[in-house]
Every structure is written in C-alpha cells, then in structure tokens.
C-alpha cells in the first residue's frame with residue numbers, strides 16, 4: 358500500500374472534480390482511497406511508501422485511441438506530401454518489407470514514447486504484407502514486454518483500390534487470422550492486452566469481408582476500428598460505390614455500436630453524426646494528423662452538440678506520439694469550425710484523452726478517471742517547469758502549457774513505470790540504439806528493391 362500526498366488531482370469523474378489539496382492511497386493495483394487531505398483517515402506510518410507530489414498535478418493515465426506505432430520506423434521520411442503519396446512512396450514500401458524483429462522494435466519504441474507522454478493505454482492499428490502475418494504477434498509481444506495496456510487493431514485490405522498487391526489478403530485468410538489472434542491474445546495478461554477487428558478503410562474492404570468481420574466482432578465482443586472519411590475524396594469514392602456515406606454503409610452491416618471506432622471522421626454528414634450518436638459509436642479525433650496532412654477540420658463542435666462521443670489519438674502522420682500536444686490541439690483546433698473559442702474546453706479535451714478513450718474500449722468502469730475502486734493508472738505532471746510558471750490553474754496549464762517533458766511519474770495498475778522522469782525497467786538508450794542499427798539494414802533492403 359502506498360500514498361501520494363501534496364498533489365492536486367484532476368479526477369475526470371462525472372463532474373470533473375478537482376481536488377486541490379489531495380491525497381491518494383493505492384493498494385495492489387487499485388485506488389483504495391482518494392480525496393482532500395483533511396478528510397484522509399489513512400496514516401503515513403501504515404504505508405509501505407509515501408510519495409511527496411510537491412504540489413504537482415495528478416491525472417488519470419492517458420489513452421491514445423489511435424496510432425500506428427510501427428509506422429514510426431519511417432519517422433521523418435516522405436514529409437510534406439499528400440496522404441496518398443506519403444503512403445504509396447514511403448509507408449507502403451517499408452511496411453511491405455518489415456520483418457518480425459523490426460515490427461517488434463517499432464512497436465516497442467512506440468510504446469515507450471507513449472508511456473513517456475503519460476499514455477497508459479494505446480490502440481495500435483497495424484497491418485502488414487500478407488506474407489508477414491506473424492509480425493502482428495511481435496506487436497502484441499512488445500505491448501506485453503513494455504508493460505503498457507492496449508489493444509492491437511489488426512488491419513486488412515481485401516479490395517484493391519490502388520493498394521500494393523503485397524497487402525492484399527483473401528477474406529478467408531483474414532477470418533482465419535483473426536480467429537488465431539483472438540484466441541492467442543484477446544483478454545490476456547489479466548485483460549490488459551486485447552485484439553480488435555480493423556478493416557483499414559471501407560475503400561479497401563469487400564462486402565463479403567465486412568459481413569464476416571462484423572460477425573466476428575460480435576462473436577468476440579470486440580471493438581471495430583476503421584478509418585472513416587479522413588480525406589474528402591474518400592467520401593466521393595464511397596458515394597460512387599454504394600450511393601451512401603461511410604457510416605450509413607457500416608451501419609447497414611451492423612458494425613456501428615458502442616464499440617465502433619470511427620477514426621478521423623473529418624468529412625461526416627449530419628446524418629452520419631446522428632447514427633453515431635444513436636448507436637453510441639465513438640469518433641476518434643486525431644487533430645495533429647489532420648493538420649499535418651491538411652485533411653480538414655473535423656466538425657467536433659457539431660458532433661459534441663449532437664451527442665457524439667469523441668476520444669483522442671495521435672495517429673502516425675504526426676511524427677510524435679505526444680498526447681499532451683494532441684490534447685492542446687483537441688481543445689484549440691475545433692474552434693476553427695465555427696470560429697467559436699468555446700467549441701471545446703480544456704476540461705473537455707482532458708476527458709477526450711482519458712474517460713472518453715476508456716469508453717471507446719469498454720473499460721470506463723476500470724480506467725479513465727481517478728475514483729475509488731478503479732485501476733491505479735496514474736500520471737504525475739510537473740507544474741514547476743519554466744513553461745508552467747506561474748501556475749494559477751493547473752488544469753489550464755496541463756492543456757495549454759505542458760509537454761511530455763513534464764511527465765514525472767507514470768503508474769500502471771499501481772506499478773511505477775516512470776519515476777521522476779526516468780524509466781525504471783525499460784531503457785530508452787537501448788531501444789534508440791537497436792532501432793537505429795536495424796534501420797540501416799531495413800533502409801538497405803528497401804532501397805535494393
């Protein structure tokens with residue numbers, strides 16, 4: 358049992374309670390007690406350890422609801438290009454070549470980067486060449502080995518819409534592979550590791566596979582994670598093929614429910630928003646990626662007004678997985694939709710990065726807020742850095758002034774992963790060295806093609 362004292366706590370409970378002079382007590386993997394210091398009945402002498410928070414800010418573990426960790430092996434390559442060119446000239450040639458070891462290193466690096474920015478749960482969207490199906494096991498293994506919690510959304514393509522042949526799989530192969538992955542990984546490590554169904558995009562998905570994977574998602578009670586209306590041309594292509602919009606088609610197949618993830622959703626119609634709100638489907642907003650690729654300004658203010666639930670991710674075309682940066686963008690970019698500075702508040706952005714992510718993965722009773730009985734996934738954020746001084750409002754500083762260098766301590770299930778800004782068991786130096794060495798080999802293979 359341990360205690361963290363002398364902290365302000367942004368609980369992200371139902372009414373966004375802020376505990377100014379807070380104390381939290383953790384027993385095993387759970388929050389035993391949280392509240393104001395004056396009402397704390399627990400005695401320091403009965404604790405195994407007492408941590409002084411030095412008047413810093415404690416927040417729930419952050420949930421990065423959309424990234425592609427393995428893409429980060431191509432960090433910095435092919436910049437300043439449109440989405441399609443970035444994919445075809447840079448990402449796909451590398452992804453087609455990546456082997457099991459490289460997938461492991463990319464995912465491991467990605468999870469450490471996420472942990473460094475206070476992320477304790479990640480949805481990692483990964484697809485690979487058809488010949489390298491086993492790479493997905495490396496991604497799961499890296500998740501287990503780094504100690505982060507998460508969900509691997511194994512992507513697939515079975516309709517060739519300008520996608521390299523290397524990535525094409527048959528519907529039968531996809532179904533067989535999902536069954537294998539779910540049986541091997543879903544709900545493992547005490548439920549910390551999960552799998553997820555993920556047609557990459559309706560553009561690359563046959564009606565046959567959509568029927569089958571929707572059924573599989575129900576069978577395994579799994580999330581269904583897919584890119585929706587990211588670029589404007591996609592909406593036109595789907596309209597030409599089906600005579601309908603993305604969400605209308607996906608809903609007809611029964612994919613849209615409370616575990617459905619509509620990633621991006623930059624070009625949603627009002628009707629699509631109504632369907633999502635009615636079915637409690639989740640939009641996953643990736644403001645940094647939308648800005649970098651000039652995808653557009655997602656109508657987040659309209660979505661929120663219409664009752665659509667919105668979680669937050671970094672995505673890959675962003676070049677970092679700093680969820681603190683993404684939280685700031687989630688608060689300020691939606692203001693451009695209607696030139697409304699009240700479109701999304703800082704508190705709402707924090708909810709998107711925590712409890713709304715927890716709802717997206719169906720774990721809102723376990724994670725996403727700091728409340729008695731929940732898992733102790735916690736992040737202590739430094740409020741004494743130059744850019745956080747002075748500190749009139751800690752939550753305002755968290756959203757508008759911090760960056761990942763302010764993350765002091767990270768706990769997952771009560772186990773400390775980062776202490777005073779340093780990883781306890783994982784080595785940044787080792788993974789940096791290993792990735793750089795392996796990239797020389799991968800670069801040579803890709804260039805020789």
Ligand SMILES: [Zn+2]
Pocket residue numbers: 423424425482584620672673
């Ligand atoms: Zn993506």
